[in-house]
Amino acid sequence: MDIYIKNFSTALGGRFKKEGNFSGEEFREKYLEPLFNGKKTDQINIYLDGTEGYPSSFLEEAFGGLVRLLNDKEIVKKRLRLVTSDSMLEKEILNYIENAL
Amino acid sequence: MNHTFRTLKWKRHSTAIARKRLRRQRRKKGQTLFNSPKYFKKISAPAYFSMIKNPEGMVRFYHDFENVVSTGAGVDFDLSQIKVMTVDAVLYTLYFFDYLKSKRVYYFVRGNEPKDQECKRIFQESGFYKYVQSSQLNKTSYNIFPIESGTSVDPTLAEKIIDFTRDRLLYPKSKKIEGVFITLVECMTNTIQWAYEKNYSLNKWWVAAYYDKNQNKIFYIFLDNGQGIPSTVSKRFPERVAAIFKKITKQQLDTTLIKSALKGEFRTRTKQSSRGKGLPQIYSFAKEGKISDLRIMSNRGYIDTVDPNNCEELSRKFIGTLFSWSYSTK
Numbered sequence: 566m567d568i569y570i571k572n573f574s575t576a577l578g579g580r581f582k583k584e585g586n587f588s589g590e591e592f593r594e595k596y597l598e599p600l601f602n603g604k605k606t607d608q609i610n611i612y613l614d615g616t617e618g619y620p621s622s623f624l625e626e627a628f629g630g631l632v633r634l635l636n637d638k639e640i641v642k643k644r645l646r647l648v649t650s651d652s653m654l655e656k657e658i659l660n661y662i663e664n665a666l
Numbered sequence: 667m668n669h670t671f672r673t674l675k676w677k678r679h680s681t682a683i684a685r686k687r688l689r690r691q692r693r694k695k696g697q698t699l700f701n702s703p704k705y706f707k708k709i710s711a712p713a714y715f716s717m718i719k720n721p722e723g724m725v726r727f728y729h730d731f732e733n734v735v736s737t738g739a740g741v742d743f744d745l746s747q748i749k750v751m752t753v754d755a756v757l758y759t760l761y762f763f764d765y766l767k768s769k770r771v772y773y774f775v776r777g778n779e780p781k782d783q784e785c786k787r788i789f790q791e792s793g794f795y796k797y798v799q800s801s802q803l804n805k806t807s808y809n810i811f812p813i814e815s816g817t818s819v820d821p822t823l824a825e826k827i828i829d830f831t832r833d834r835l836l837y838p839k840s841k842k843i844e845g846v847f848i849t850l851v852e853c854m855t856n857t858i859q860w861a862y863e864k865n866y867s868l869n870k871w872w873v874a875a876y877y878d879k880n881q882n883k884i885f886y887i888f889l890d891n892g893q894g895i896p897s898t899v900s901k902r903f904p905e906r907v908a909a910i911f912k913k914i915t916k917q918q919l920d921t922t923l924i925k926s927a928l929k930g931e932f933r934t935r936t937k938q939s940s941r942g943k944g945l946p947q948i949y950s951f952a953k954e955g956k957i958s959d960l961r962i963m964s965n966r967g968y969i970d971t972v973d974p975n976n977c978e979e980l981s982r983k984f985i986g987t988l989f990s991w992s993y994s995t996k
Contacts, residue, residue, distance in 0.1 A: 574821065575825065576821035576822055576824060576825035576847070577821055577851070578819045578820075578821040578851060578855075579819040579851060579852075579854065579855035579858070579859075580855060580859070584818060584819045584855060584858045584859065585818035585819030585820055585821070585854070585858070586818075586819070586820070586821065586822070587821050588819070617821075617824070617825055617828055617842065617843075617844060617847040618842065618843075618844030618845075618847040618848045618851075619844070619848065620848050620851045620852050620855065620944070620947070621848075621852070621943040621944060621947045622851075622852065622855050622943065622944055623851075625943060
C-alpha cells in the first residue's frame, strides 16, 4: 500500500483538526487509521517528499498519535516504511513513534 | 395588533428613540463610540518606529497610547517624525487596535503619514489601510506581502508566503524553504493552542513579509495577541516565587522563560512529552541557519538569537508575542 503525503496536501498544518486544515489528526484519520483496522498486515509505504515541510506538531500527532491510538508502537514500526530523501526527517518520525507512549 | 404599531413610520420612530437612549447611556458611562471625543491628545511615534530595532521605545509608546485612550480622549497619531520604519511596527499598531477592542475600550484615532518618503512608502504598501477606516486607498507593492490575519492554522497562506519568497529570490518552484514554512505554521499552531485560556475568545494572529532588495533578503513578522510565552509555559516552583517578587528582584524572568521554552526544557503546560515541540523546532532552525535574525518579544522578554547580549527585560509589558526572522539566498 502506497501513501503519498503530497496528495493529501503540499502545505501541511498543525496538530488537531479543530486548529485548521491539513492537520496531523486529519491525515492520520483519513489515511493511516483505516489501514490498521482489523487484522491487516501488509506493509505501508509512506512517501514523504514533495511537501513544503513537516511541522513537528503535524508529525507527532500523525505518527505518535497512531501509536497512542493502537497502544502499540511495534506494529506501527513493523508495518510503516518511510520513503524520503531526507534522512533527518525519517529519524524524527521514528523518534516520535518510539516516544509516543 | 393595532395598525399604528406596524407602520414603517412607527418603526422608524421607535428605532430613533432607542438610539437616543443608547447614546445617553453611553455618554453617562463616558463611552464615545458614536460621538467624537471632546478633545484629542497628540502622541508622536518614536523616530525609530520598529519593534525589532527599538523594542523598549515602542512598548513605552503603546503604553502611553493606552493611557490616553483609557481617559476617553481621542488620539492624534503623529507619524510625521519617523525616520526609520519596519513593517513589524505597522503590524503591531493594527494588532494594538484590535487589543483595545477586545478590552472594550472605545477609541478614536486619527493620524498622518511619515514625512520620510521611504517610511511613507512602507506604511502605504504594508496593508495597513485594508484594516482601518480611511480615505486613503490601500496600495500594493512588489516588495511587500501585505498583512494578513487569521484565527486558525492556515498552511495555504504559509505556502503563499513561500511562493512570494521563491519569486523574489528567483528560486524555482521546486526549491523547498522548509525552515520558513514550518516556522510560520508552528507560530500559528502556538497561537491557537497555547496563547489563550479556554474562555478567552479572540485567538488571532497577524503575519506579513517584505523583500529587502539591497540585502536580497526576505523579512517575516508574526504576531499573536495571546497571553505571551512566559505566561503560558509551565513554571518551576522557584520561578513561580520569583514571578511574585519580580518587581523587587528585577530578575530577567520573562527572558529566561522564553529561552528555556526555546531550548525545549519541558515547558509544556500539558506535561505531556509529546507536546511543546514547536518552539524548539523554530530555535533549531535558527541555530542551523535555515532561518536568520530570529527575534522574539513576549510579555517583558526580548530575545535576540543573533546577539545574546542584546536580550533584555522590557520596562513595560509587550502584549502578545512577536516573532521576527529573515531568509536569504545562501
